[in-house]
Amino acid sequence: MRRVAYQHYIPPVNFGYVENDLYRCGQPNELNFPFMEKLGLRCIVWLAPEEPNQNVMNFVDDQDIQLHHLGVLEGGNASDPITEDMILEAFDLILDKRNHPMAIMCNIGRHRTGTVVGCLRKLQRWNLASIFEEYRRFAGPKVRILNEQFIELFDTDLVRIPVDPPAWL
Numbered sequence: 001m002r003r004v005a006y007q008h009y010i011p012p013v014n015f016g017y018v019e020n021d022l023y024r025c026g027q028p029n030e031l032n033f034p035f036m037e038k039l040g041l042r043c044i045v046w047l048a049p050e051e052p053n054q055n056v057m058n059f060v061d062d063q064d065i066q067l068h069h070l071g072v073l074e075g076g077n078a079s080d081p082i083t084e085d086m087i088l089e090a091f092d093l094i095l096d097k098r099n100h101p102m103a104i105m106c107n108i109g110r111h112r113t114g115t116v117v118g119c120l121r122k123l124q125r126w127n128l129a130s131i132f133e134e135y136r137r138f139a140g141p142k143v144r145i146l147n148e149q150f151i152e153l154f155d156t157d158l159v160r161i162p163v164d165p166p167a168w169l
Contacts, residue, residue: 009035014109019168021100024138026109029051033059036103043099044050045090047071047082047112052105068093078130081146082115084158090116091123091159097166098118103148110139111147123159124169127154 012035018032027048028036035135043066043148051069052060056156060067069085072076081142094116106112114135131151136143 007040008037011035012109013065014113016109018104018117018120019166020127021102021105022094022112023101024109025103026107026113027056027105027138028059030055037063039103041065041101043068043093043102043103045070045093045104045116047086047090047106047116050123066099071094071106081144081150082112084154087116087154088092088158088160089117091120092169094120095159095162095165095169097162097164102129102164110142111144113137114152115147117148119154119156122151122154123156 010031011025013026015023015025015035018023018024023041041063044060046067046069050071051057052067053106057067059065070089071082084110089163090104094102094104104113104116118131119137121134132148135148135151139147155156
Protein backbone atom coordinates (compact mmCIF):
# COMPACT_ATOMS: atom_id res chain seq x y z
CA MET A 1 0.00 0.00 0.00
CA ARG A 2 1.35 3.42 -0.97
CA ARG A 3 1.53 6.17 1.66
CA VAL A 4 0.43 9.64 0.68
CA ALA A 5 2.49 12.54 1.97
CA TYR A 6 0.37 15.38 3.28
CA GLN A 7 1.42 19.00 3.29
CA HIS A 8 0.25 20.91 6.33
CA TYR A 9 -0.96 24.43 5.74
CA ILE A 10 -0.72 26.53 8.87
CA PRO A 11 -1.95 30.13 8.73
CA PRO A 12 -0.02 32.88 10.51
CA VAL A 13 -1.14 34.28 13.85
CA ASN A 14 -4.34 36.35 13.58
CA PHE A 15 -4.87 35.34 9.96
CA GLY A 16 -8.22 36.40 8.57
CA TYR A 17 -10.06 36.81 5.31
CA VAL A 18 -11.00 40.49 4.96
CA GLU A 19 -12.46 40.49 1.46
CA ASN A 20 -11.88 38.67 -1.81
CA ASP A 21 -8.10 38.67 -2.42
CA LEU A 22 -7.50 40.73 0.76
CA TYR A 23 -6.16 39.10 3.93
CA ARG A 24 -4.84 40.17 7.34
CA CYS A 25 -2.35 38.55 9.69
CA GLY A 26 0.64 38.85 11.94
CA GLN A 27 4.18 38.25 10.75
CA PRO A 28 4.39 34.74 9.31
CA ASN A 29 7.14 32.26 10.19
CA GLU A 30 8.62 29.36 8.27
CA LEU A 31 5.74 27.04 9.22
CA ASN A 32 3.30 29.49 7.60
CA PHE A 33 5.11 29.94 4.28
CA PRO A 34 3.43 26.98 2.46
CA PHE A 35 0.02 28.43 3.46
CA MET A 36 1.03 31.95 2.44
CA GLU A 37 2.35 30.67 -0.88
CA LYS A 38 -1.10 29.22 -1.67
CA LEU A 39 -2.59 32.75 -1.41
CA GLY A 40 -0.57 33.89 -4.45
CA LEU A 41 0.14 37.28 -2.90
CA ARG A 42 1.26 40.16 -5.09
CA CYS A 43 1.60 42.69 -2.31
CA ILE A 44 2.09 42.99 1.45
CA VAL A 45 1.31 46.18 3.34
CA TRP A 46 3.64 46.02 6.36
CA LEU A 47 2.54 48.33 9.19
CA ALA A 48 5.00 47.58 12.00
CA PRO A 49 7.74 50.14 12.73
CA GLU A 50 10.54 47.59 12.33
CA GLU A 51 11.38 45.61 9.20
CA PRO A 52 9.96 42.09 8.88
CA ASN A 53 12.44 39.42 9.96
CA GLN A 54 14.95 38.07 7.45
CA ASN A 55 12.99 34.86 6.82
CA VAL A 56 9.95 36.91 5.77
CA MET A 57 12.15 39.13 3.59
CA ASN A 58 13.57 36.02 1.90
CA PHE A 59 10.06 34.63 1.37
CA VAL A 60 8.90 37.93 -0.14
CA ASP A 61 11.89 37.93 -2.51
CA ASP A 62 11.45 34.25 -3.44
CA GLN A 63 7.74 34.75 -4.19
CA ASP A 64 8.25 38.06 -6.03
CA ILE A 65 5.88 39.87 -3.65
CA GLN A 66 5.95 43.67 -3.38
CA LEU A 67 6.49 44.74 0.23
CA HIS A 68 5.34 48.24 1.22
CA HIS A 69 6.69 49.19 4.64
CA LEU A 70 4.39 51.93 5.89
CA GLY A 71 5.01 51.63 9.61
CA VAL A 72 8.34 53.43 9.81
CA LEU A 73 8.26 55.84 12.73
CA GLU A 74 10.40 58.91 12.96
CA GLY A 75 11.14 59.60 16.61
CA GLY A 76 8.18 57.52 17.81
CA ASN A 77 7.87 54.09 19.34
CA ALA A 78 6.10 50.85 18.47
CA SER A 79 3.17 51.45 20.82
CA ASP A 80 2.29 54.82 19.25
CA PRO A 81 -1.07 54.69 17.47
CA ILE A 82 -1.22 54.47 13.71
CA THR A 83 -1.44 57.80 11.90
CA GLU A 84 -4.05 59.11 9.49
CA ASP A 85 -1.35 59.47 6.82
CA MET A 86 -0.39 55.82 7.24
CA ILE A 87 -4.04 54.76 6.84
CA LEU A 88 -4.46 56.86 3.69
CA GLU A 89 -1.22 55.51 2.21
CA ALA A 90 -2.38 51.95 3.00
CA PHE A 91 -5.73 52.65 1.29
CA ASP A 92 -3.94 53.86 -1.85
CA LEU A 93 -2.44 50.35 -2.05
CA ILE A 94 -5.44 48.37 -0.78
CA LEU A 95 -7.94 49.96 -3.14
CA ASP A 96 -5.73 49.38 -6.20
CA LYS A 97 -6.87 46.02 -7.62
CA ARG A 98 -3.53 45.61 -9.40
CA ASN A 99 -1.98 44.88 -5.97
CA HIS A 100 -4.33 41.96 -5.22
CA PRO A 101 -4.11 39.34 -3.82
CA MET A 102 -2.76 41.31 -0.85
CA ALA A 103 -2.08 40.88 2.85
CA ILE A 104 -2.15 43.59 5.52
CA MET A 105 0.36 42.76 8.27
CA CYS A 106 2.03 43.92 11.43
CA ASN A 107 3.95 41.92 14.04
CA ILE A 108 0.97 40.20 15.65
CA GLY A 109 -1.81 41.33 13.28
CA ARG A 110 -3.62 42.93 16.17
CA HIS A 111 -3.52 46.70 16.62
CA ARG A 112 -2.15 48.40 13.50
CA THR A 113 -3.64 45.81 11.15
CA GLY A 114 -6.91 45.94 13.10
CA THR A 115 -7.06 49.72 12.84
CA VAL A 116 -6.53 49.66 9.07
CA VAL A 117 -9.18 46.96 8.64
CA GLY A 118 -11.52 48.88 10.97
CA CYS A 119 -11.15 52.03 8.88
CA LEU A 120 -11.77 49.95 5.73
CA ARG A 121 -14.97 48.62 7.31
CA LYS A 122 -16.01 52.20 8.04
CA LEU A 123 -15.34 53.05 4.37
CA GLN A 124 -17.57 50.07 3.48
CA ARG A 125 -20.27 51.61 5.70
CA TRP A 126 -20.30 48.89 8.35
CA ASN A 127 -21.92 49.95 11.62
CA LEU A 128 -19.52 50.73 14.47
CA ALA A 129 -20.71 47.83 16.64
CA SER A 130 -19.72 45.34 13.92
CA ILE A 131 -16.40 47.11 13.26
CA PHE A 132 -15.49 47.02 16.95
CA GLU A 133 -16.57 43.39 17.31
CA GLU A 134 -14.18 42.42 14.51
CA TYR A 135 -11.37 44.58 15.96
CA ARG A 136 -11.84 43.03 19.43
CA ARG A 137 -11.96 39.49 18.06
CA PHE A 138 -8.43 39.89 16.71
CA ALA A 139 -7.11 42.13 19.53
CA GLY A 140 -8.21 39.70 22.24
CA PRO A 141 -7.66 40.99 25.78
CA LYS A 142 -5.30 43.71 24.50
CA VAL A 143 -7.92 46.03 23.00
CA ARG A 144 -6.69 49.61 22.69
CA ILE A 145 -9.45 52.14 23.20
CA LEU A 146 -7.40 54.74 21.31
CA ASN A 147 -7.55 52.54 18.20
CA GLU A 148 -11.32 52.20 18.48
CA GLN A 149 -11.59 55.96 18.95
CA PHE A 150 -9.37 56.48 15.88
CA ILE A 151 -11.64 54.22 13.80
CA GLU A 152 -14.77 56.00 15.04
CA LEU A 153 -13.38 59.46 14.21
CA PHE A 154 -11.68 58.48 10.93
CA ASP A 155 -12.91 60.74 8.12
CA THR A 156 -13.63 58.50 5.12
CA ASP A 157 -13.99 61.60 2.91
CA LEU A 158 -10.16 61.82 2.94
CA VAL A 159 -9.83 58.51 1.08
CA ARG A 160 -9.15 58.67 -2.67
CA ILE A 161 -11.42 56.12 -4.33
CA PRO A 162 -9.94 54.82 -7.60
CA VAL A 163 -11.89 54.95 -10.86
CA ASP A 164 -12.10 51.14 -10.87
CA PRO A 165 -12.32 50.12 -7.19
CA PRO A 166 -12.50 46.52 -5.94
CA ALA A 167 -16.00 45.02 -6.17
CA TRP A 168 -16.27 44.81 -2.36
CA LEU A 169 -16.07 48.59 -1.91
